[in-house]
Amino acid sequence: MKARSDELQVFVSVIECGSISAAAEQIGQTPSAISRTLSRLESKLDTTLINRTTRRMDLTEEGRFFFERAKQILAQMDELEEHLSLRHQTPSGRLRINAASPFMLHAIVPWIGEFRQLYPEIQLELNTNDLIIDLLEQSTDIAIRIGDLADSTLHARSLGCSPLNILASPEYLARHGTPTDVDSLAGHVLLGFTQTETLNHWPLRHSEGDRLLIQPGLSASSGETLRELALAGEGIVCLSHFMTHEDIRSGRLQVILTEANNGYRQPIHAVYYRNSQLALRIQCFLDFIQKKLAIYSV
Missing domain, CATH: 3.40.190.10 (Periplasmic binding protein-like II)
Known part of the structure; x- marks a missing residue:
């Protein structure tokens, strides 16, 4: 039997989130369902991908190899679906954005009126925090980070400097x-x-x-x-x-x-978890704000 895309997604989410319980919350499944999917995937591949104990998880050598390839496959699938959906969808739904207070006040808020006119079906939620947040814990779609980025499993897009x-x-x-x-x-x-x-x-x-x-x-x-x-x-x-x-x-x-x-x-980046259901709203905002931020990169 061949591995399915949903099994790849579960495996990648577990590694990126750092635990089965965190991945279960992100995907919307129970931890036991996540565990069964991982076991099924390892059985199909006839190899151990993750060494699991009650306290930690470690990727095996095969798991590291499979993780990198699985991410590439899922990214290509998301990109294909997004390109097709852009022709037919209207950006809509809630979009939660987090940034430090000064950036929110001076670089985002002045453009919100124009953004809402362009995308009236997107419901914005603007939150401020001067410390680095956990996107999953704060239910955040996009976080704006100022300065050099630390190593992270998050996707990052440069918005300028x-x-x-x-x-x-x-x-x-x-x-x-x-x-x-x-x-x-x-x-x-x-x-x-x-x-x-x-x-x-x-x-x-x-x-x-x-x-x-x-x-x-x-x-x-x-x-x-x-x-x-x-x-x-x-x-x-x-x-x-x-x-x-x-x-x-x-x-x-x-x-x-x-x-x-x-x-x-100072580099300015948007960081986010890649999620095909949110990609259209995220893409619209990032494209919009990147153009506006060009005036600050003098």
Whole structure:
């Protein structure tokens, strides 16, 4: 007997989700049904794909080989079905999107009205979280991630990138003077993040490298809070262009130390689990927002 596509899907889901119970929740089956499918698949192939104990699962060498090929086959099947369905379907249903608060406010919310006019049958649910979430636990279709991606079993699509600028309000600079080089930052109040240390590495070339680890004089956990502090004249900040482009255009914030900036751009990705039932809604949103985000990749 030959393996069926639904058996391949169960096997791949178990590996990507990390457990039979998580895969059962994603697929909508019972854990016992998932276990029976795996046993049936191994019987058909006459080989052990997963070494299972009560505490962990490990792919065998044959299982690793089969996993990679099964993913390719399922991806090709999904792509074929999606191309055919695009001719006949209207995007509809609920689409749950998660992003950090600043990105949601400045890079997604301004375009929602236009998106809803184009796709009135898609019901959007916009959630914010400044920490990385589990898409399955949060029932999320798309999560927007800013910065370099860690290794993941999720599918990722690049949506562009956004420069990091060193910024201060005209009021702050009038009171304290404008820094002329990186060393002169030592005499200023620097606004930084409290939790993620990598976000306090500013893209500034100096005598010891091309990134400067700052010691904040005033810290906050949210980029939006730091933006408001900078607008209030409380110090100098390093923020992404997607959330400050209007402040720069209007003169509320000024870009400084441009000659020392190393030009680093924050990657922007959408991550998601591939699911043929959701692919059309996901595809519509990703195509739409990718075009809009191009204005921030200056």
